[in-house]
C-alpha cells in the first residue's frame with residue numbers, strides 16, 4: 741500500500757470538508773491508520789492547508805489536536821448521513837464549536853463567484869480548521885449536494901464523497917474499485933477450483 745503525504749493524498753471528496761475527512765483511512769486496523777493518516781506529523785496540517793490554499797500560520801500541537809477532533813466529527817456526521825442515519829450530537833457540537841469560533845474570527849468578503857463568504861487572515865493559526873468547518877456547514881445546508889453524498893464501501897476505507905456522475909460507487913476506481921474487482925476474481929477462481937474435477941472436495945449435499 742502506498743503511503744500518502746499531505747501533498748499526495750487523493751482528493752476525491754468533491755468538497756473541502758470531505759477531503760479533510762478523507763485525510764486518513766477509517767478502519768479499526770491501527771497498522772493501516774499509521775500509514776494512511778496524513779495528519780500525524782507536527783507540520784502536516786499546515787502542509788495540507790498549503791495544498792488547499794487555506795494555510796495560516798502554524799498552530800502547533802494543540803491546533804493539530806483540535807483539527808484531528810474536527811476531522812473525526814466530520815467523518816462521523818457525513819458517514820451517518822450517507823447511510824441515511826442521524827449524526828450523533830457530540831460530533832454535531834464539535835462542528836458547531838469550530839464553526840462558532842470561525843464566524844467570530846472571520847470577516848465577510850465578496851468572493852470570486854460574487855457571493856459573500858467568510859475569510860480569515862493568513863496570520864490566523866486556526867485558518868485551516870475554520871475554512872473546513874465553514875465548508876462543512878455550507879455543505880450540510882445544501883440539499884442538492886447532500887443528495888449526492890456517499891460513503892465508500894471499500895474495506896478499511898470509509899471515505900466520504902459527492903457522486904456528481906450518479907454512477908460512482910467507490911471513492912476511487914483505481915484503489916477501492918480495483919481491489920474489489922480482484923477480490924471477486926479470486927472468489928470466482930476459488931469457486932471454479934472447487935467445482936473442477938480433482939479440485940478440493942465439495943461438501944456433501946444430501
Ligand SMILES: [Zn+2]
Pocket residue numbers: 892893894897898899910911912915916
Ligand atoms: Zn474507498
